[in-house]
Amino acid sequence: QIELRILAHYSNEKKLIDEFNKNLDIHNRTAALVYGIADEDVQYHHRRVAKMVNYSIAYGAGPFRISQELKISLKEAKTIIDNYFARYPGIKEYIENKIKKGTEKGFIQTYMGRRRNTINLNSTNKNIREAEKRAIINMPIQGTASELIKVAMLNIYKDMIKNKLKTKMILQVHDELLFEVPIDEKDLIIDMVTSKMVNAIKFKVPIVVDGNFGSNWYEAH
DSSP states (O other), X not given: OHHHHHHHHHHTOHHHHHHHHXXXXXXXXXXXXXXXXXXXXXXXXXXXXXXXHHHHHHTTOOHHHHHHHHTOXXXXXXXXXXXXXXXXXXXXXXXXXXXXXXXXXXXXXXXXXXXXXXXXXXXXXXXXXXXXXXXXXXXXXXXXXXXXXXXXXXXXXXXHHHTTOOOEEEEEETTEEEEEOOGGGHHHHHHHHHHHHHTSSOOSSOOOOOOOOOSSHHHHO
């Protein structure tokens, strides 16, 4: 849920921040808010819709994309999104502000300052302009997620060198890291790696990390 946690940080949406800080089931809670029902009344299909909308919003998707993904009418998708923004006004404000800044400044940037130009907002082609708006919404989130894992990897590597560990960092896949670990370093590594990942960048919500071991990657999952 790293994208949603970063979205909560950027948007400063109080409900979303509060839910993450209380370690609530974010999709269940979103479903309850969007459908106006109690948490205990949320059914599988409610949660499925909420999960799709949560991630779709972070990727800049609109009613058309959501209607396709959920196989519902465009009107129903628009109603769901309207309800979502009514419950999470800070996210709507984040989206509007990002597009406004991209238009005024000609670029947007990540947490650590990496930039993307937004020249396509000036295109005469509507499809290109709309695609650029989706990128403007998503790029700071995805870019910051990338920075988070890279900072964690650097800090982990420095600690491994400092402590002369035999563990090897083998692979990074999105927000996952794969290590080859001697059995006698197992407990040390899981504590150290978890700490470095959780504390790589300080956000307004906690970063949660799960760690597992196995004789291969499949077992570790």
